[in-house]
Amino acid sequence: MKKMLATLLTATMLFGLTACGTTAPAADTNTPAEDTAAVVEDAGSDTTDAVTETTTADSDEPVTLRMAWWGSQTRHDITVEVIEMYEKEHPNVKIEYEFYDFDSYFTKLKTLVASDQVWDIFQLGGNFPEYIDKIYYMNEFIDSGVVDTSKISNAYLKITQDTDGNQIGLSNGLNTYGIAYDVDMFNEAGVALPTENWTWDDFEKAALTIAEKTGHFGSSGFTSSEFIAGCSTFIGQQGKVGEYGFFNLDLTGMGFTDAQMLTPYIEMRANLIKNGASPDAGAEMEITNIENDFLVTGEAAMTWVAVNQFPTIYDICAQEGRHLALATVPRVKADGPAGSVIQSSQMLCVSQDSQYKEEAAKFISWFQNSTDCNNVLKGERGIPINDDVRKALEAEATDGQKIMYDYVSLVGTFETPEKINVLSPAGQDEVVDNYRNYIQQVVSGEITASEAADKTYADAEKLFK
């Protein structure tokens, strides 16, 4: 009898376990999220299976969309806020969101690609070619009017189209790279402020002098975006405008042939670390996002930013009474090409795996075009591409945002090549990690800068073999 009881109990327990495992989300109605900071973790695994296959959802039918993005805490807060706004306006739509830092986002995305469960709405940058199979082009939604592009100029639509004219996504905003710097720290060290055509030599001297005079880092950590913002820009700045690029225009090979063109840049990077003017690998690990960058914590005079990040850190520093400004990316020669271009910061895409592609597209359209929505977002993802939205935001821009707008128009005046490639090929992550290691090896004297250049070139070349 006892044994029998035990068996029954076990069976009940097992049944309980399986019952917990399968929730029935299809009948879920819209419930406002209780905690704005809460992450809906792994929401995907059980929802998609249970929802029936319908691409054109009835307007009253309950729809659950999954969305994810990467970014800073500010971005998480405001994005959650607009998601709740959208849910209030569309009571049948429930959006389950997840947010990550940049690296974790792509790790998660890769596992979702493998299991065909990519979020309905997801964020991508210039690295989209790696995920092109998972992107549902937006052309049909634009043709049918689901996505409203009446206030978006063609030029801005083009920055997120592929070479065949397919609309990959809608750009969240215009963006370009720059160097944010602490004006007071420059003055304290007696270093002249950057001009709009300052050179890498000026940059290096400024960083070294500041480190020597103030004991702080001249330039903060070169995070992973530095590979594109610094190293690959360095190639584009050599020769005539548009003569070289790191990768070629159709992303099928390298855009330059002499690996030694990289050497001076790698040498400069290593030199800064060696002299304590830039953090070493250990210190760099302490930077987890732009909000605790050494520039923001007052331990560095400069840092690399994608300019959409600037207003956030400007505000944080302003509260402490410090003044930040934006400088252009230094050039190889003061009268040579700037190498900087205005590009899409990142975009929202509709996923191939989505059950509700049209609903996803509707949300993206609202996200880009609604003035209410963008009054909350405030161009944190880049300068909006919708003309009305941009005018509305420019009218009430904060100081930090004004600096960003001015900076983007300044970069817009630089001479740029007719065609340019701002995309990254699949597998670039490994090249970037190796490149950063080579620099550390140059610092420790294991290899020379010229060897590091050769190795980086060989690694990058291998991507196309």
Added chain:
Amino acid sequence: MSKNTEKTSVISRFLNKDQTVGNIFAFPFIFGFVCFSFIPIITSFYYAFTDYSMGSKTATYIGAANFIKLLHDEIFIKSLGITLKYVLISVPLKLAFALLIAFVLTRKSRMVTVYRSLYYVPSLVGGSVAVALVWKQLFARKGLFNSVLAGLGLSTVNWFGDTKLALYPLILMTVWQFGSSMIIFAAGLKEIPTMYYEAARIDGAGAWQMFKSITIPCLSPIILYNLVMQTIQAFMAFTQAFVITGGGPNNGTMMYALNVYNQAFKYNHMGYACAMSWFMLVVMSIITLMIFKSSKFWVFGEGDDE
């Protein structure tokens, strides 16, 4: 009616069988093992001979190419060396520490249980990300350890910025989690008959002599067990390197498991990562086998004639 009773009795007889009960209780484990261990292990063996990546989702058979590539992979060779170094330093230190504390705590005192529980706590929380983050702060440039050093008037140490030093805080973190080995040692120490010690004391043996000639030999089967378990665990170390150093500086803390993770999930070379895992399985098997083979020279069983 009688048929019905017969039926119930058949069912109840089936349910009352020892085998049925056993299988039902074992089912959750068997289910988990088959789905989340056995099947992945078999598929990973297949993928090790393909160029499978999670992005493309196509797996083409490429023979032993992945294994040949391993031999020319600088980072792979470096990570193998670092992991061996990590195992060789951390395991003996951890066992020695666990044995020492276990030995001290065999004294008859009312507080012993409290102390044992306290020393066990790091093992409970040790593998977690939270502790790794605390560790990162402790050894940071302006962390606790450097503050103490600076307070004593010494120069601060750049723990995670120096390729040669970065591994040691990670080793220290592992050694700190000596609790589970300690509990096993403590149980083993209790099993040693006190008459051995009494006899030795009468013969005039010192504390060190007793430890060397009675405690260690009597404890040797347990030392073997702990050695094998801890060695295997150390080879699989991942969290510390992933959270604290990310493998840097200059791949100075690139543990084997972290390298596998990077290749699989970050660089999209799942097939290559599978090959690496199987290589590690072979290495670990050989080392475990060597430990077992060597055990006949230093492990004393109760039934031995010696």
